[in-house]
Amino acid sequence: MDGQTAGAQSIRFNAPVSIVSGASIVGKKEGEGPLRDAFDLIGEDPMFGTDSWEAAESTLQKETAGLAIAKAGLKNWQIRAIYAGDLLAQSVASSFGIAELGIPVYGLYGACSTMGEALSLGAMAVAGGYGEYVLALTSSHFASAEKEFRFPLAYGNQRPLSATWTVTGSGACVLGRKDAKAQIAGVTTGKIVDYGLKDPLNMGACMAPAACDTIYQNFMDFNRMPEDYDQIITGDLGKVGQQILWDLLAEKGYDISGRHMDCGLKIYDGKTQDTHSGGSGCGCAATVFVSYVLPKIESGEWKRVLFVPTGALMSKVSFNEGQSVPGIAHGVVVESAGKGEG
Amino acid sequence: MDGQTAGAQSIRFNAPVSIVSGASIVGKKEGEGPLRDAFDLIGEDPMFGTDSWEAAESTLQKETAGLAIAKAGLKNWQIRAIYAGDLLAQSVASSFGIAELGIPVYGLYGACSTMGEALSLGAMAVAGGYGEYVLALTSSHFASAEKEFRFPLAYGNQRPLSATWTVTGSGACVLGRKDAKAQIAGVTTGKIVDYGLKDPLNMGACMAPAACDTIYQNFMDFNRMPEDYDQIITGDLGKVGQQILWDLLAEKGYDISGRHMDCGLKIYDGKTQDTHSGGSGCGCAATVFVSYVLPKIESGEWKRVLFVPTGALMSKVSFNEGQSVPGIAHGVVVESAGKGEG
Numbered sequence: 001m002d003g004q005t006a007g008a009q010s011i012r013f014n015a016p017v018s019i020v021s022g023a024s025i026v027g028k029k030e031g032e033g034p035l036r037d038a039f040d041l042i043g044e045d046p047m048f049g050t051d052s053w054e055a056a057e058s059t060l061q062k063e064t065a066g067l068a069i070a071k072a073g074l075k076n077w078q079i080r081a082i083y084a085g086d087l088l089a090q091s092v093a094s095s096f097g098i099a100e101l102g103i104p105v106y107g108l109y110g111a112c113s114t115m116g117e118a119l120s121l122g123a124m125a126v127a128g129g130y131g132e133y134v135l136a137l138t139s140s141h142f143a144s145a146e147k148e149f150r151f152p153l154a155y156g157n158q159r160p161l162s163a164t165w166t167v168t169g170s171g172a173c174v175l176g177r178k179d180a181k182a183q184i185a186g187v188t189t190g191k192i193v194d195y196g197l198k199d200p201l202n203m204g205a206c207m208a209p210a211a212c213d214t215i216y217q218n219f220m221d222f223n224r225m226p227e228d229y230d231q232i233i234t235g236d237l238g239k240v241g242q243q244i245l246w247d248l249l250a251e252k253g254y255d256i257s258g259r260h261m262d263c264g265l266k267i268y269d270g271k272t273q274d275t276h277s278g279g280s281g282c283g284c285a286a287t288v289f290v291s292y293v294l295p296k297i298e299s300g301e302w303k304r305v306l307f308v309p310t311g312a313l314m315s316k317v318s319f320n321e322g323q324s325v326p327g328i329a330h331g332v333v334v335e336s337a338g339k340g341e342g
Numbered sequence: 343m344d345g346q347t348a349g350a351q352s353i354r355f356n357a358p359v360s361i362v363s364g365a366s367i368v369g370k371k372e373g374e375g376p377l378r379d380a381f382d383l384i385g386e387d388p389m390f391g392t393d394s395w396e397a398a399e400s401t402l403q404k405e406t407a408g409l410a411i412a413k414a415g416l417k418n419w420q421i422r423a424i425y426a427g428d429l430l431a432q433s434v435a436s437s438f439g440i441a442e443l444g445i446p447v448y449g450l451y452g453a454c455s456t457m458g459e460a461l462s463l464g465a466m467a468v469a470g471g472y473g474e475y476v477l478a479l480t481s482s483h484f485a486s487a488e489k490e491f492r493f494p495l496a497y498g499n500q501r502p503l504s505a506t507w508t509v510t511g512s513g514a515c516v517l518g519r520k521d522a523k524a525q526i527a528g529v530t531t532g533k534i535v536d537y538g539l540k541d542p543l544n545m546g547a548c549m550a551p552a553a554c555d556t557i558y559q560n561f562m563d564f565n566r567m568p569e570d571y572d573q574i575i576t577g578d579l580g581k582v583g584q585q586i587l588w589d590l591l592a593e594k595g596y597d598i599s600g601r602h603m604d605c606g607l608k609i610y611d612g613k614t615q616d617t618h619s620g621g622s623g624c625g626c627a628a629t630v631f632v633s634y635v636l637p638k639i640e641s642g643e644w645k646r647v648l649f650v651p652t653g654a655l656m657s658k659v660s661f662n663e664g665q666s667v668p669g670i671a672h673g674v675v676v677e678s679a680g681k682g683e684g
Contacts, residue, residue: 004470004471004472005422005471005472005473008419009422009446011472052663054659054660054663055663077350080347080351080531081531085451087432088657088659089431089432089490089657089658089659090429090431090451090453090655090656090657090660091451091655092655092656092657092659092660092665095534095655095656095660095668095670096655096660096665096668098534099534099535099536099668102533103533104351104531104532104533105531105532105533105534105670106450106452106459106462106463106531107450107451107452107459107655107670108448108449108450108451109427109432109433109449109450109451110448110449111432117448117449120448121448121463124466124467124470124472125466127470128346128466128469128470128471128472129346129347129470130346130347130353130466130470131347147659148431148659189422189423189446189447189448190446190447191444191445191446191447192437192440192441192447193441194441313432313433313434313437313438313449314432314434314437315430315431315432315434316431317396317430317431317434317489317490318396318432318434318437318438321394321396321397323434323438326437326438326441328437328447328449
């Protein structure tokens with residue numbers, strides 16, 4: 001039981017935890033992007049058959065959870081707990097989405113880093129023997145997020161080029177002790193990092209220092225170099241944040257530019273989809289991980305990746321009160337089964 | 343590592359996790375109530391030296407965390423992770439409160455059940471070998487909660503007798519592997535329970551079904567009767583919710599009335615403090631647990647209690663859209679050391 005720690009902020013599981021299945025459902029715009037063929041389902045109706053943006057996001061989350069459980073060949077009662085979160089105040093997308101599944105729930109809030117938090121805590125639960133299967137689940141919705149954080153859609157505000165576009169989508173992974181082709185070998189828990197930046201329309205810059213902190217700490221804790229990962233995958237730094245991350249890590253002596261991808265830059269075609277700096281939201285990292293990253297690990301194309309969803313910790317109130325936008329990033333080491341975690 | 347499960351929703355730790363220290367800081371009104379001599383500190387200034395209610399709550403949380411760590415005889419770097427949450431949108435009280443502690447953070451949202459969630463996940467981490475010490479931490483503040491959920495203070499709205507009064511306070515526990523007089527022997531993870539009630543000024547009624555569900559499940563999973571606990575302690579059901587809980591459990595054949603206490607009914611003097619149904623908020627269960635419950639376990643007066651913080655899952659938006667107020671409750675089995683969890 002003891003000794004599943006590594007360095008100052010990381011956990012190295014004695015027995016890696018399997019990613020038994022993954023599911024992703026997205027909205028129309030995401031379904032028109034480069035990953036259109038990789039998602040499980042694309043909803044043509046942005047309301048997902050409901051009468052509010054929040055209910056739409058709840059439905060998205062419920063359907064994605066159900067799909068992941070079905071793909072794992074399981075029934076709801078076999079899932080010991082759900083680790084879930086979203087961006088809305090008091091996490092209502094999750095609460096109303098998963099209530100009827102009848103599964104015990106731990107509600108999480110890590111802004112857009114929440115999928116990293118959910119995979120971390122879920123893997124810790126399985127590795128600790130607290131359940132055979134758990135579910136990690138997050139969502140975001142463009143319209144519910146605009147309503148929560150920004151302007152009424154009908155106002156048609158102009159967005160600076162540093163702004164990101166909130167992904168309409170939900171991603172879910174069943175974690176468990178069953179054999180699978182991808183597994184979580186370790187995690188690096190993020191600290192809150194605050195460089196004092198205050199622009200909520202440049203969240204990439206706000207989150208990049210946290211991503212740098214977690215990636216650097218992961219290298220230290222596991223005694224690794226960037227080359228020990230086939231890919232280092234951040235959540236939603238976008239174009240602006242990506243460059244800052246590269247620069248910050250270069251200052252520490254690490255060049256990750258050749259093996260870095262950002263989910264926010266992968267999900268949309270920046271040239272044709274008018275998404276400016278890229279995609280964002282809890283659903284961004286989650287859907288790109290499930291649809292694009294996981295298959296490459298399962299096929300063995302990538303042997304080991306560091307998945308680092310990034311979150312900007314702010315609210316309307318904190319912004320209006322002139323507070324900065326601190327960042328947080330949680331790192332998850334995912335390996336192709338048989339690779340053997342060193 | 344295996345087999346740390348009990349029944350359908352519970353965990354029984356092979357090695358119980360110590361509650362190494364606890365700290366509580368409250369506001370002036372709480373400091374005038376029945377537990378006035380039990381809290382570590384009482385703040386006379388509701389702003390806690392800041393210029394906004396949110397910053398006040400952040401300060402409250404930061405000071406309480408620091409006090410719990412100091413009482414455990416530890417330094418910040420020895421705390422492997424903080425499990426923290428509050429009631430505000432995007433959990434900003436926590437994010438801005440604990441950033442400067444420099445400790446890795448898992449942000450949680452379980453409404454007023456969050457202390458149960460934090461103690462559960464924190465104990466799971468320590469028992470799993472993921473760190474020698476972790477911190478469970480929550481807060482609420484009357485004024486920030488009124489601003490978040492209800493009316494401007496200056497409006498002076500009338501409150502029905504079923505309404506509760508949000509506690510200004512923060513509670514923190516250091517959990518770890520060091521010997522201590524109180525320990526967490528097991529947990530029961532709550533489901534979201536929705537009876538369709540919609541009155542946010544009667545949250546006791548909204549949460550009582552969830553409390554019933556978790557307490558009943560705890561009895562089933564551990565094969566226990568109410569008499570196996572010296573006390574069953576809910577978070578903030580208040581007068582109205584307490585009676586509903588007793589009635590719901592009586593329908594299932596369990597009478598807990600002789601050994602039940604509710605933190606919301608303990609923290610204020612209902613006769614003189616004009617708090618109507620009782621206290622509520624993440625800080626209610628947390629401060630009463632630390633100041634009143636923990637000492638009784640440490641002294642051996644209570645050998646085993648079931649601590650069940652209760653949460654109402656709602657937001658301004660979900661209320662305005664006509665949604666119900668589902669409840670959730672997380673159960674934590676706390677024992678006097680040496681008792682031996684059966």
